[in-house]
Amino acid sequence: MITSNYRTSLKPVWCSGCGNFSLLTALTKRVLPGLGIPRHQALMVSGIGCSSRMPAYIDTYGINSLHGRAIVIAQGAKLAKPALTVIAIGGDGDFFSIGAGHLPHAVRKNIDITCIMVNNFVYALTKGQTSPTTPHLERGEGPFLSWQFYPPVDPMLDMISYSVSTRASFIAQGIATDPPHLAWLIEEGIKHRGFSFISVLTPCAIFDPLELFKTIKKKASYLTDGQPVELPDSSKEKPWNHDPGNIRLALRLAQSPVLEKPHLGVFFRGKEKSH
Amino acid sequence: MTIGIVGGGGDGVIVLGSLLQRLTASQGYFSQMPRYYGPQIRGGASAIKLSLDAECLSLPEDSADIIVCFNWGKYQELANELSLGADTLLLYDSEPPREINLPGKSFLVGFSKKSQKVTGSTLNKNIVALGLLIRILALPEDKVNKTIEESEELVLLRKNMPAIEAGKHLFYEFPFPEPRLSPPRDYFPKVILHGNTAIARAAVRVSCQAFFGYPITPAAEIMQEMQEELSRRGGIFIQAEDEIASTGMSIGASLVGVESMTATSGPGLDLMTEMIGLASAAEIPMVIVDVQRCGPSTGIPSRSEQSDLNHAIYGGHGDAPRVVIAPCDIEGCYRLTIESINIAQYFQTPVILLSDQWLGQTLVATNSEFLKKDYPRVKIKKAAKEDFEHYRRYRLTEDFLSPMAVVGDEGLVYQTSGLTHNEAGAPASDFETHQKLHEKRWKKLLPLRQRDELVKILGEQKQRTGIITWGSSAQIVLEIVQDVGLQQQVKVCVPELLHPLPHSVESFLGSLDKLLVIEMSYSGQFYRYLRSQVDLPEKTEVYCRAGGRPFTKKELTGPIMEIVK
Secondary structure, three states: OOOOOOEOOOOOOOOOOOOHHHHHHHHHHHHHHHHOOOHHHEEEEEOOOOHHHHHHHEOOEEEEOOOOOHHHHHHHHHHHOOOOEEEEEEEHHHHHHHOHHHHHHHHHHOOOOEEEEEEOOEEOOOOOEEOOOOOOOOOOOOOOOOOOOOOOOOOOOOHHHHHHHHOOOEEEEEEOOOHHHHHHHHHHHHHOOOOEEEEEEOOOOOOOOHHHHHHHHHHOEEOOOOOEOOOOOOOOOOOOEOOOOOHHHHHHHOOOOOOOOOEEEEEEEOOOOOO | OEEEEEEOOOOOHHHHHHHHHHHHHHOOOEEEEOEEEOOOOOOOOEEEEEEEEOOOOOOOOOEOOEEEEOOHHHHHHOOOOOEOOOOOEEEEOOOOOOOOOOOOOEEEOOHHHHHHHHHOOHHHHHHHHHHHHHHHOOOOHHHHHHHHHHOHHHHHHHOOHHHHHHHHHHOOOOOOOOOOOOOOOOOOOOEEEOHHHHHHHHHHHOOOOEEEEOOOOOOHHHHHHHHHHHHHHOOEEEEOOOHHHHHHHHHHHHHOOOOEEEEEOHHHHHHHHHHHHHHHHOOOOEEEEEEEOEOOOOOEOOOOOOOOHHHHHHOOOOOOOOEEEOOOOHHHHHHHHHHHHHHHHHHOOEEEEEEEHHHHHOEEEEOOHHHHOOOOOOOOOOOOHHHHOOOOOOOOOOOOOOOOOOOOOOOOOOEEEOOOEOOOOOEOOOHHHHHHHHHHHHHOOHHHHHOHHHEEEEOOOOOOEEEEEOOOHHHHHHHHHHHHOOOOOOEEEEEOEEEOOOHHHHHHHHOOOEEEEEEOOOOOHHHHHHHHHOOOOOEEEEEEOOOOOOOOHHHHHHHHHHHHO
């Protein structure tokens, strides 16, 4: 049943150094063959943006749909044909700005789709505008300013704390520079019966200041079940042992600002729901 | 015969109207019962008009033969819809304000007083009124009683027999005029439903297995009905977070080969617009029911208008072809829902079914044949053997329709996009591909222009004077032409398929010296649409106005008489 080649013949439009390549590799080289999902039984639904070009490069069924709307199309498809593996792919602007209104309802409905948010902290396809996740610092205060435009005036929206507070039934965060780990997280998300939210910290080689992803990589720490969690330097809390089955611990974990302590791993794994 | 009932919240106006409709329908009477109501959730003005007919479906007359008034304040709010004629038999509950000119046959019946006396509460005044109306209309009482005993819908009425009896006795306390309701042509019980129900029932009757909706006046009944029907049949029902989501989910279901539907009204259609563009571009079947209400913006949610036509035909950016269909009566609501699903599937296109508040919420008692008839089903073009070699989702064919694989089909995997794409579905950004795919999407719909059966043309073919109208406005136009006896002098065209415009509409318009266009849109959207498509006769008159009040016979008779002069 397993087809090893899940890549279409199309050449990606992404820039060299783009984090989207890692996700494409994780999906086509590891997740899909690893889980043995037949090509015709998977559907990739994306929105609009750099990462949303993904479905054209994956040789399963796919639709590159509308800005912000991948989740709703994915839910309709999954409901109508539950045997399918349905994955929604989009960027930070896609899922957390224009399409943000759909997220809490996808969480409530808890339909078994896997939502992969590629967070590159910027609107890259339109060339460098601030997104809801662009780090907010006063002008001149820090290194994380967008290169082309004015710095953001609004604080950033933290996708992990948002997902935890709405109690998505599976919440994880991976990083584009570690495709095997990312692939494992996505596999866990697909296997989880319910709405899975996976954030992927991703560099934009063109519009992110280099310093941004360097900082993230440097400060990132992996979550391991039963092992003490690392906390930001500013935290006065005592580290606790990681337990992804505990939403209260997930809520505490989600307080870590992503630039101070990006956690990588499964934040929360709720009860599975049978529909 | 037209009976009007008016009151405030808690007076049981709708209940009384519905009971009377059910009892008369069980005796074989046809009827239509439009509702008139305001913005209040509870306690606002509420009225119905019931047009009882022994022979066929007809519209309520401008002034009712009988009016039951429970509340004068509320009556005054709806006086335009329930005008008192010189011959109106008026039955009222309390002393009227001075400024009301009572017709000759007016009776202070005191329904509340009677209800209080017999049942200990004024709440049953509508049931008392029902008893009196049964007598005034001289309905056969043994049969009516049998219906009350046997009908599931009338369980509550059975507990209210004392109030009914008290109402019947009122008949002898006043010198009411003789009844004028003729006996029904046949005694076959009539089925009662409104356009919203008809649409939902048609959808589940064929293969609609999923409904995604969002509550909106005056389309919410479709969603409620679908929820009930689909949960009984193990289908999929979702009340989405907004109309963007409902349409998106519908697209998702279509992609995997499950026929689905959504329903909304004007503001919801606005939100659906981007999805309509996607469905048009990526050739995904989709059916949207738009139960039109007054716009723009929030407008008057509870009142009918025909002003979403432009949006239905043109709404959205880019050149995005779609099909627009409009029923003009209850039978059309049912038949054209099936037609819409067929067309969406066969042509892989979004279809917008334009109903309106009048069609959607007017309860109709009629023969049930159209609910039982067989309707042909058309399915999507499936992949042929040669497609399995190297499937191209948008393969150019002679009829511009490409076989559509659905997600889950083995050996036919494809990727699609709202981006301009090539025959394989892969993104493209060159002029040639863009032009070619536009051509495909527009030309595939052209055979629809041959669908003569989706255009109603009534009257003498050789006539050179004509009227064209659409949707619920057609009902009153056709009735006036008949009432005034103009069948020999004017022909009437009612296109059910509005876009693409059928050839038969073009030839109808081409055969005329004089034309009258009638529509309920302030800016004359239908007239302007026709003008953009075909040459209209030099002498073309337009009667168009805003919605908010149904057309009256008095209002339209003038312009119609004028055109035949």
